[in-house]
Amino acid sequence: MCVPIAIDISRLGAREYTGTERYTYELLAALAKLDRFRPYTLYSNGLPARLPLLGPNVSLRNIPAPRLWTHMRLGPTALRERPALLFIPAHVVPLIHPPSVVTIHDLGYHMFPEAHTARRRLELELTTRWSLRAARHVIAISQTTKADLVHHYRADPARISVVYHGVQDHFTPTEHGQHLAPQLRQRYHLAQRPYLLYVGTIQPRKNLVRLLEAFAQALPHLEEPPLLVLAGREGWLSSAIVARTRALGLEHHVRFPGYIPDADLPALLRGALAFVFPSLYEGFGMPVLEAMACGTPVLTANGSALREVADTAALLVDPTNTDAIAAGLLRLISDAHLREALRERGLARAAMFTWERCAQLTLAVLLENIQLASFA
Template sequence: MHIGIDASRMAVAARTGTEHYTYELLAALAQRDTRSRYTLYCNQMPAALPPLGSNFALRRIPFPRLWTHARLSGELLARAPDVLFVPAHVVPLGAPALRRTRTVVTIHDMGYIHFPEAHARAHRLYLRLSTAWSARVASHVIAISGATRDDLVRHARVPAEKIQVVHHGVAPRFRPCPPEAVAQARERHGLAGAPYVLFVGTVQPRKNLERLIEAFAALGEAERAGARLAIAGKLGWLTQAIEQKAAALGVAEHIRFLGYVPDADVPALLTGAAAFAFPSLYEGFGMPVLEAMACGTPVLTSTTSSLPEVAGDAALLVDPRDTAAITAGLARLLGDAALRADLAARGMRRAAQFTWDACARATLPILLGA
């Protein structure tokens, strides 16, 4: 069996959701499948690759623009694999012409439907057309959550029987870190001393950071207990209002914008946090919730989209559109040590149910056509 994989996401050094998914799934597939032949297609050399077996080959096919639809399509037409796996949304335009090649695509979310204002009009149109088209022409669709599956059925009219939900895993590096590692990471990122509530994710409107800052600002001095709010993540779009909110509310000295935090530091910062706050308005999966749980950090998250599906009964769930509810949830977490300990224990048990090996174990039969 020859499996071709669009590995173009591997060129991104500062990995976020889809890049982490591609990297971790490749690593797990390499451990689980030593018989199939894999070709990884890319435009640029990958920033990093996991350990791969001799049955994996890298095929670099550079092209200046429209790489997926022009260059990758041409490569597939010339040397078609038995299966084409697209780990992130966009199936090449040439794929339907591959009569003997099955196509499997992973759809991570349909955020452009729920938050159209977060995208320029042309980009929103492209996402709507390319995601729906990719899901329809693919032989099989992997959705990373039941929420994404439901969106595909409702908004893209993809038959439910064509979709299989395969959850992400949690990388082994997410585990409680020793005190010295925590202290060093806190020092590097200006968080030494006072306790802190942590958010990790791209800074953009659908992460609901304006409401999180408003909720934090509404805490009384006693409720805040000297804690700061630390926001870790690269800047996305429409971020100016988010950054200005803290100053407007007079709490800028209590809020730290850390920017993009290297992967190696994230587990230690999670371990050191008094609580993890992720009141996002919409997520295809919500990986940061599980990563915080795996580090033994109590979690506050939302009642919307995939987040209850991921968190189960191991997090404090709040209505993300209700600032008072977020404030009350933060006050409970910061003020109740027993609740924090209970959520930390339940969170670690919950996170242990999500592994990349389990993701590969569920994905491989789809690729092999079993």
């Protein structure tokens, strides 16, 4: 009988899913479709908020703990039950553990320390160093993240495999163009105006103050200005972003609808005039691909993994240059031919990223390291 592969699914206990939760959920769903025979044990801290459809070869082990779950519960339990391998899709390898593979998503805390509290920076620094040392192998979600790990931590590149995210199937274009259902317009206070959409945490690293300043700079040049919709849950120092909106006199042009549920997000992306994401640093940039998959033209930053993911399918701007962002916004808003060209290129680009391929490559990494562990 095969020894199970263990997977840490503690991220699925979150009430609202963002990057790491979506990655864990979609990868698990794709693995369940791909491999229906090899046994898997899923370790959770409390019952997950939701789970994808799983086969009879997958079992759930709920081992709750109020604090230090990774080190006090996951590690000792996995070591005692001796899985073939422990896979951690996000964050930290337990202090005591069986042979493990971990996914490291980005080094945002290292690139932009001011976007985190001092305590959180120290925690991320120590856990990243530990995971790099303790894991048998590391999965990075982009070449950018891999290069950052090699540069800043002198990680062995031979121990790091790049496996890109995919795009969920419900992010698709529509035949009705930018039509948005009246109930969604009412729910998110969008009136009957076109809108530019950003989706992500409201925090300084996302470069939203410069985006607001660029939007204010562009407004006088527009006869019928669109709304700017900044959607996402509040993060570190989000109040300064809201305050800058008021200081610029943009209250009637900017919306902060909060976290957008998965059920509404594709429709809001399809209905947008353009998607704007000039983040200062990303380890991948999933919202960019989701917008492209919906047929929405994209403006994004020309650095970090955003250039790597968008390639030539988005309008790339210098995220540190407010004038450049403003010029990009004006081009997107005023040039219908540019928007159509970006739409076509974006659809083709997004089609290259699938969760099926992510699962195939991830499983290959896991199986290779199970084999290596058996010879160790």
